[in-house]
Amino acid sequence: MDRNKCVGCAKLSPEVESEFTLVGPQVGWRISRTQSDDGLYVIEWRCPDCWKRFREQKASPSKGAGVFGSMPPTPPKPAPRGGR
Ligand SMILES: [Zn+2]
Numbered sequence: 001m002d003r004n005k006c007v008g009c010a011k012l013s014p015e016v017e018s019e020f021t022l023v024g025p026q027v028g029w030r031i032s033r034t035q036s037d038d039g040l041y042v043i044e045w046r047c048p049d050c051w052k053r054f055r056e057q058k059a060s061p062s063k064g065a066g067v068f069g070s071m072p073p074t075p076p077k078p079a080p081r082g083g084r
Pocket residue numbers: 006007008009010011046047048049050051
């Protein structure tokens with residue numbers, strides 16, 4: 001199969017038998033599909049390092065993805081009155 005290139009660091013994927021091996025736990029590459037401006041789907045490969053960074057970026061509220069106050073409101077617990 002063709003070797004894929006990481007979109008983050010341009011590293012080439014290791015030579016494996018199939019993409020299933022590549023995304024498996026031993027190799028740990030990840031695919032993500034994004035839609036380009038043309039409406040075409042683009043496959044992006046990431047090596048484990050770049051995938052980790054990518055995920056952390058996505059999870060970070062500082063990126064301004066419209067997520068604010070990500071903590072759900074916790075209902076106040078009734079204070080235990082100490083038995084009798
Ligand atoms: Zn990479």
